[in-house]
């Protein structure tokens with residue numbers, strides 16, 4: 001990782017909005033799309049295939065935020081696995097009988113696992129931050145392709161990078177609507193920033209995405225990672 005220090009992934013969450021035009025507009029401008037649970041539940045898992053047919057580039061992620069026994073996580077994932085490159089699960093469920101089985105299933109289908117290490121909202125301090133050392137133990141044992149770390153709390157992202165080393169991809173939400181500035185998480189060690197409303201709620205999502213890219217570039221130059 002680290003080879004793409006300006007990664008930008010767009011979060012598509014609204015269940016009642018058609019994203020076909022937006023995906024076509026952003027194709028080639030951003031590095032991928034993350035499909036949220038409201039969207040996949042509202043439109044059905046097949047909508048992932050419909051959207052992907054509009055843009056064959058970049059990484060496509062199903063953000064299922066799974067937290068169950070392995071058997072059930074595999075059943076849920078099987079509904080969407082053919083249409084995406086990666087699936088997101090929570091880290092606190094642990095490896096044995098849970099994330100280990102999910103990872104094996106995803107790898108057998110040529111797909112990636114991304115595990116939530118910490119979260120971007122204020123309440124993450126109540127539980128997630130306290131559990132972080134244990135969650136990182138599980139992640140180290142598991143060896144997923146990627147982890148989620150908060151752009152809103154860059155020191156947490158930096159500590160996750162330091163603990164897990166350079167080989168894991170860090171994807172970082174919280175930019176824009178939740179307050180983090182574009183590029184801050186990249187400077188803290190993330191590979192990709194996840195941006196939702198700042199881009200998708202803009203009247204001109206393509207210009208908004210290009211502006212985020214430019215802001216990332218400037219921020220990276222100032223922190224010496226550019």
Ligand code: O7M
Pocket residue numbers: 011012013036063065088116118119120121148150173174175176177178194195196197198
């Ligand atoms: O930019 P926003 O705030 O409109 O959207 C943020 C997206 O990132 C949205 O899809 C959330 O589900 C997701 N997200 C967080 O906001 N915080 C987290 O801690 C984790 C995620 C996430 O993507 O988890 C995998």
